[in-house]
Amino acid sequence: MAVDTPIPKTTKAAGATARPTPPKSVRPSSVVLKLIMAASGALLVFFLFAHAAGNLKIFVGESDFDHYAEWLRELGTPLLPHAWFLWIQRVGLLVAIGLHIWAAAALTIRAKKARPVKYAHRPKVQGSYAARTMRWGGVIIVLFVIWHILDLTLGKVNPAGGDSAPSERVVEGFAPDRWYVTLFYVLAVVAVGFHLRHGIWSAARTMGQQTIKGERRAKAIALTLSVILVAMYLSVPIAVLTGLVG
Template sequence: MVTVEKRPAPRVARPPRRTSVQLKYVMAVTGAVMFLYLVAHMLGNLKIFLGADALDTYAAWLREIGEPALPSETTLWLIRVVLGVSLVAHIVSATILARRARRARPVRYAHRKPVQGSYAARTMRWGGVIIALFVVYHLLDLTTGTLNPHGVHGEVYANVVADFAPQRWYVTLAYTLAVVAVGFHVRHGLWSALQTFGRSSAASQNTLKGVALGIAVVLVAGFLSVPFAVLTGLVA
């Protein structure tokens, strides 16, 4: 009797998944794009201290970049598209990495010991939700003017003053919470990005964390200076 040896069926090749390292690179690159935008946006906001003409002229210049070679607002829309793609890629990468981390440790510890991770690292999730909701509100408020009490296209100075008026203190409070959440994100993101690109060593960890914290504080202070200047009457 002849015995026929059974061979295992060939495995069907599956498309390679994005590795965690690749996803971290995506988060680092997209985070860098959004960080550079935040810096430029903050510097533009500070023009409010130079008066209405300076801020409104700057806002008009943003819409006119590239004219007459390009139609009005073309460059502005290109920036918005790049930011939108970066935001989506950042969120998707973060979600995938978070799910993989949960699958790697499916059983929760009954008594979890505190880890040495920073407060920002442990609050990135809810901070991201706050930022996402704020971005939607901010666009409807100061971009489209839909939720702005003044809401006149091109009158940026007047729109900002109306938005953060003393009687609308709750708007300033919500803005402050969102900007602080951005600060935590920036602080942790800068430090993580430096690690991802291999720019850190054990000896330089404290220095890198200090630099990241300092940059985040400057960014938060720059953004919050505008609503608090309006709230206190320094800008009116």
């Protein structure tokens, strides 16, 4: 009867050195990226509502609107120099937007890499209109922000010019003969509404809201906030276009 003998383990040659372990790539996890998207998105939503509330002061009176704009420039003085608060706010918003876009792009790339080979017969994923257009909506929003700053903030492309009063730039910017600007503004704000609706719902899922009842509540809250925000922003150009303001 043959007896199995254990195979002796090979030992490393004398003087041989072990290969160094390659350093692991430090990348944020998908959960961290989603949290970054949620946090930066929440900051942007807060700014959007605060900015919209300030815009509505033009219905109180053009002088009140101009006084509010000047108050923003004086905010933080004498601790901060004139208009520094606005620049700190702008830099913070740029950082939030950059983080939001970076996290969204990283998550999209990871999702594509997770399934490098497409199925021969891949069923269509039934998603909402907002979910399917989040990417293009984001591009429209970025272009709108650039135009908005050049038009109403700096006055570079505004007929009233950069040295005019803020209320004058609003009235001239949405004048009836510039209907194409108002149309672009409306399309951009509606895109913001869709983006916000889907973003709030996605943030609720990221934070652990998984029940059917909770999802319905999150969708209802997201829809309500989106409609309110869109109405607040569109009320100003429509009022100027119809002659209610100006």
